[in-house]
Amino acid sequence: MIRFIDATKVYSNGVVGLKNLTVRIEKGEFVFVIGASGSGKSTFLKLIMHEEVPTEGEVYVNGYSVHDMPRHEIPYLRRSLGVVFQDFRLLPNRTAYDNVAFAMQIVEALPREIRRQVPLALGLVGLSKKAKAYPNQLSGGEQQRIVLARALVNNPAVLIADEPTGNLDPKTSWEIMNLLEEINQRGTTVIVATHEKSIVDAMKKRVIVLDRGELKHDEQKGLYINEN
Amino acid sequence: MKIRTVRLLVKEGTFNVYKNKLMSFASLATVIATLFILGLVLLIVVNVTTNIDNMKKDLEVVAFLDRDASILEKEEVGLYIEENRKAGIVLSYRLETADEFFESLKTDLRNNEKLLDDLSPELFPDCYYIKLNHPDYSDDFIAKLKLYEGIDADWISYPKDELEKLSGTLSVINYVTIFILIVLIVVSILLISNTIRLTVFARRKEIEIMKYVGALDWFIRLPFIVEGMIIGLAGSLVSFFFTSQTYSWIRSGLDTLFASAGVPNLKMIEFNPVALRVLVIYVIFGMTMGIIGSFMSVRKHLNV
Numbered sequence: 001m002i003r004f005i006d007a008t009k010v011y012s013n014g015v016v017g018l019k020n021l022t023v024r025i026e027k028g029e030f031v032f033v034i035g036a037s038g039s040g041k042s043t044f045l046k047l048i049m050h051e052e053v054p055t056e057g058e059v060y061v062n063g064y065s066v067h068d069m070p071r072h073e074i075p076y077l078r079r080s081l082g083v084v085f086q087d088f089r090l091l092p093n094r095t096a097y098d099n100v101a102f103a104m105q106i107v108e109a110l111p112r113e114i115r116r117q118v119p120l121a122l123g124l125v126g127l128s129k130k131a132k133a134y135p136n137q138l139s140g141g142e143q144q145r146i147v148l149a150r151a152l153v154n155n156p157a158v159l160i161a162d163e164p165t166g167n168l169d170p171k172t173s174w175e176i177m178n179l180l181e182e183i184n185q186r187g188t189t190v191i192v193a194t195h196e197k198s199i200v201d202a203m204k205k206r207v208i209v210l211d212r213g214e215l216k217h218d219e220q221k222g223l224y225i226n227e228n
Numbered sequence: 229m230k231i232r233t234v235r236l237l238v239k240e241g242t243f244n245v246y247k248n249k250l251m252s253f254a255s256l257a258t259v260i261a262t263l264f265i266l267g268l269v270l271l272i273v274v275n276v277t278t279n280i281d282n283m284k285k286d287l288e289v290v291a292f293l294d295r296d297a298s299i300l301e302k303e304e305v306g307l308y309i310e311e312n313r314k315a316g317i318v319l320s321y322r323l324e325t326a327d328e329f330f331e332s333l334k335t336d337l338r339n340n341e342k343l344l345d346d347l348s349p350e351l352f353p354d355c356y357y358i359k360l361n362h363p364d365y366s367d368d369f370i371a372k373l374k375l376y377e378g379i380d381a382d383w384i385s386y387p388k389d390e391l392e393k394l395s396g397t398l399s400v401i402n403y404v405t406i407f408i409l410i411v412l413i414v415v416s417i418l419l420i421s422n423t424i425r426l427t428v429f430a431r432r433k434e435i436e437i438m439k440y441v442g443a444l445d446w447f448i449r450l451p452f453i454v455e456g457m458i459i460g461l462a463g464s465l466v467s468f469f470f471t472s473q474t475y476s477w478i479r480s481g482l483d484t485l486f487a488s489a490g491v492p493n494l495k496m497i498e499f500n501p502v503a504l505r506v507l508v509i510y511v512i513f514g515m516t517m518g519i520i521g522s523f524m525s526v527r528k529h530l531n532v
Contacts, residue, residue, distance in 0.1 A: 049440065072445075079442035089437055106443040108233050154441070 007057035017043030019213040035210035082151030086163035097131040121149040141172030200224040241454025251423035259463025267471035301378035326352040420521030460518025464510035
């Protein structure tokens with residue numbers, strides 16, 4: 001499903017984002033990617049999303065060759081991914097319902113599909129009753145749930161979450177993580193970049209540890225390893 | 229591209245024009261000014277070209293027959309001109325005999341008959357007035373005409389050179405005009421581009437989200453292109469109205485001026501027969517400027 005083969009990313013300013021990374025993530029896995037700031041977590045996710053391309057090596061995501069991809073194929077790769085950001089990135093002038101529907105309009109879904117899928121996605125994240133609320137009327141946790149609903153509404157094969165609990169209190173963080181686990185149990189591959197030791201240790205999922213762009217550990221049912 | 233998606237994006241683009249009303253108005257004003265100047269310059273060029281072409285059509289080769297030439301030699305000249313008429317080089321011609329000329333001279337000098345005392349028709353040559361189908365035929369036609377014995381080669385006149393000087397001046401004016409127009413078009417495109425850049429900037433987060441969710445490039449571009457097209461189209465229509473009114477006003481003024489100055493042959497063309505062409509040019513130019521401006525603004529933000 002996702003394969004990094006000897007992938008290296010060096011930015012134009014000379015900073016090494018990833019160095020000779022070889023890793024494989026199978027369909028339906030739940031993976032934590034951990035590491036200190038500058039360890040390469042974000043670069044790892046950016047390569048999956050084709051926000052960046054590797055300077056050397058190969059990256060395959062859902063059958064697409066990210067390292068060698070024509071520009072017109074990028075949207076189709078991204079449609080197979082759902083993305084959750086730490087800073088939510090919701091549209092402030094649209095309701096919760098419209099924010100989720102927006103993701104379906106973009107992929108030109110039929111109006112009847114939008115009417116059916118959006119309430120389902122909002123129901124899945126437990127926010128059916130807040131469909132008409134605007135982002136500034138929602139708490140941080142609720143906003144992140146809307147983002148999750150938006151990421152899931154097009155049924156992506158892979159869900160990528162970059163520090164999804166970074167702006168949330170511990171209780172809400174757990175609610176979000178439980179949701180991610182639920183989503184994973186429905187068959188979606190989930191990749192979470194995080195700093196939350198307690199969550200990683202408690203969930204006992206696969207842990208990929210990056211340090212200065214290199215793979216330090218890759219363990220099934222792993223714990224948060226402090227690379228320092 | 230699905231029709232309902234296009235409808236949605238067109239609606240969004242239209243709304244953006246209204247949302248950015250101040251900058252939209254600035255762009256609109258520039259488009260109007262650019263097209264207005266473009267239109268007037270084009271109409272001036274068309275008018276001058278048409279009048280020069282009309283003058284060229286009225287030009288006559290005036291060729292005098294040699295008084296000492298034999299009847300046969302004179303007939304050969306007539307045959308040459310007639311052959312050229314059949315070949316489509318000569319449009320029409322007429323022969324004015326010395327007698328006819330003398331009669332017209334008598335009419336002209338009826339108040340000074342004394343001047344005619346020592347004159348008789350034998351002193352004057354017969355003369356051909358020849359209209360050509362195109363001024364370009366003149367050099368070859370006159371060169372061959374001069375070879376005939378029956379022609380007085382020193383007295384062939386054709387005032388083509390004066391008109392060619394005028395055409396030369398016109399082409400210089402054309403180049404200057406094209407340069408000014410290019411500058412104006414570039415300014416218009418930059419202004420439209422800046423207007424749309426404001427919308428793009430206001431919606432950069434939305435664009436970013438669209439890219440992450442997998443929106444195709446055209447899905448992101450279309451509302452902005454629609455915005456540019458609307459500004460261009462509206463500008464072209466308003467400008468067309470201004471141009472037609474201004475041209476009619478100038479035309480009536482100049483026609484009166486030409487008539488009173490004793491040059492009734494100079495006439496400005498009517499606007500209605502060329503109105504559709506002017507409108508089409510305006511719409512094409514206006515919308516193209518809008519589209520180019522939009523593309524320039526949105527390109528940077530597509531590279532997410």
